[in-house]
Amino acid sequence: MTGVVIGRSALGQSVVQTHAGPIAVSTPTPIPAGTTITFQVEAPLPDSAPEIARAVASKAGQVILGTRSWPEAEEAVKTLSETHPTVAQHLINSLIPRPGASLSSQILFFIAALRGGDIRGWVGDAPIRALQRLRPELATKLRDDFGTIAKLSDDSSISEWRAYSVPLLNGAEIDLIQFFVRRNLEEDENEEADEDQGTRFVVDVELSRLGRLQLDGLIHDKHKRFDLIVRTDHRLPADVQNGIREIFSQTGEWTGTEGGVTFQAAPPNFVELIPAVDADGDIGLLV
Numbered sequence: 001m002t003g004v005v006i007g008r009s010a011l012g013q014s015v016v017q018t019h020a021g022p023i024a025v026s027t028p029t030p031i032p033a034g035t036t037i038t039f040q041v042e043a044p045l046p047d048s049a050p051e052i053a054r055a056v057a058s059k060a061g062q063v064i065l066g067t068r069s070w071p072e073a074e075e076a077v078k079t080l081s082e083t084h085p086t087v088a089q090h091l092i093n094s095l096i097p098r099p100g101a102s103l104s105s106q107i108l109f110f111i112a113a114l115r116g117g118d119i120r121g122w123v124g125d126a127p128i129r130a131l132q133r134l135r136p137e138l139a140t141k142l143r144d145d146f147g148t149i150a151k152l153s154d155d156s157s158i159s160e161w162r163a164y165s166v167p168l169l170n171g172a173e174i175d176l177i178q179f180f181v182r183r184n185l186e187e188d189e190n191e192e193a194d195e196d197q198g199t200r201f202v203v204d205v206e207l208s209r210l211g212r213l214q215l216d217g218l219i220h221d222k223h224k225r226f227d228l229i230v231r232t233d234h235r236l237p238a239d240v241q242n243g244i245r246e247i248f249s250q251t252g253e254w255t256g257t258e259g260g261v262t263f264q265a266a267p268p269n270f271v272e273l274i275p276a277v278d279a280d281g282d283i284g285l286l287v
Contacts, residue, residue, distance in 0.1 A: 001018050001019070001020060001038070001039045001040075001041070002018065002036060002037070002038045002039075003016035003017050003018035003019075003023060003036070003037055003039070004016065004017055004034065004035070004036055004037070005017075005031050005032065005033050005034060005035045005036075005037065006022075006033060007033055008030065009024055009066040009067045009068075012026075013025055013026050013066065014027060014030065014031040015067060016037050018039075021071055021072060021075075021141070022067065022069070022071055023039070024066070024067060025037075064145065064148060064149060064152070064165050064176065066274055067176075068175055068176045068178065068205075068206055069173075069174070069175060069176060070145065070165075070167055070174045070175075070176055072138060072141045072142050072145055073096075073142065073145075073167060073174045074172070074173060074174045075135075075138060076127070076131055076135075076138060076139075076142055077091060077092065077096075077174070079131065079134060079135055079138065080127060080130060080131070083130065083134060084126075084127075084130050087126050087127050087130060088127075091123060091127060092169065094106075095109070095110075095122065095123055096167055096168075096169045096174065097110060097166060097167060097168050097169065098168065098169035098170075099168075107166050109122070110122055110166055110167065111153070111164060111166070114146075114149060114150040114153050114154075114164070115150070115153075115154070116150075117146075117147055117150040117151075117154075118143075118146075118147075119142060119143050119146035119147075122146070128142075128143070149164075149165045152164070152165060160182050161180045161181070161182045161202075161273055162180065162181050162182070163178070163179070163180050163273070164178075164179040164180070164181070165177070165178060165179075166179055168205075175205075175206070177203060177204070177205050178202075178203070178204040178205070178273075178274070179201070179202075179203050179204075180201065180202040180203075180204070180273050181199065181200070181201045182199070182200045182201075183199050183200075197220075198218050198219050198220040198221070198225075199218070199219050199221070200216075200217065200218045200219075201215075201216075201217050201219070202214060202215065202216050202217075202271055202273060203215040203217075204270075204273075210232060210234075210236070211232065211233045211234065212232070212233055212268075212270070213230070213231070213232050214230075214231040214232075214268070214270050214271065215228060215229075215230060215231075216228070216229040216230075216231065216271055217229075223258075224255075224256055224257045224258065225257060225258050225259045226252070226257045226258075226259040227259045227260055227261075228248065228259070228260075228261045228262075229261075229262050229263075229264060230244060230261065230262070230263045230264070231263075231264045231265070231268040231269065231270055231271075232263070232264075232265045232268055233265065233266070233268055234265055234266060235263070235265040235266060236263060236265065241263055244261060245261055248260075248261045
């Protein structure tokens with residue numbers, strides 16, 4: 001199997017595009033983009049080894065978090081567009097989150113479907129049945145990816161943080177927004193204070209023009225307070241910052257919430273919540 005290096009993931013792996021999908025490769029030194037690599041599969045993994053299955057599932061979760069892409073979902077939409085255009089249009093218009101007035105509701109619907117762990121809870125039966133007839137291997141990979149994303153949100157390995165990888169339709173591509181949530185509820189045994197320590201969230205996205213952008217927020221329900229930090233590699237233009245401040249202020253007026261928004265850049269001091277690929281430095285790959 002031959003592929004071409006198309007870049008590096010957020011985890012530092014070289015991403016190789018092949019006919020079977022992208023492969024994340026961990027190597028001692030970076031592989032330059034455009035390099036052609038040939039893989040040879042020596043033997044399949046033994047299905048009977050539960051520790052290997054757990055390791056593969058963990059690695060798959062790290063790749064999904066780190067690459068910020070879902071090529072199987074893109075391929076599924078493309079396949080359905082050519083054979084079942086009505087089904088594909090329903091996915092594009094109603095189910096896959098995309099910028100617009102319905103973005104919030106579409107994200108919430110996707111997160112609710114993750115709790116069931118079955119992709120049919122998100123897209124329904126028709127798309128999966130069609131893919132099983134046309135591209136059974138793609139249907140299987142799509143179900144496996146969804147199950148991995150569901151497990152990340154249910155039993156995250158990122159300390160007390162819960163991780164959500166939410167698809168976002170970006171033109172013909174499907175990117176993944178990284179969304180992390182942590183409830184700061186540490187009970188005081190002395191019960192001397194009844195302070196709402198709030199819920200913290202981090203939204204991490206990669207934008208084509210602005211680069212990496214991270215929203216770090218803390219919400220105090222009891223005191224109706226919301227504070228937000230906007231982190232970027234480079235300082236945002238003044239008009240963009242003022243626009244964000246205006247949206248933040250208007251939202252506070254509508255909801256009766258106090259708080260403030262601040263900006264960090266150069267250095268952005270990003271909160272890094274994605275786990276390291278290999279703590280022991282092992283070289284490996286995941287197909």
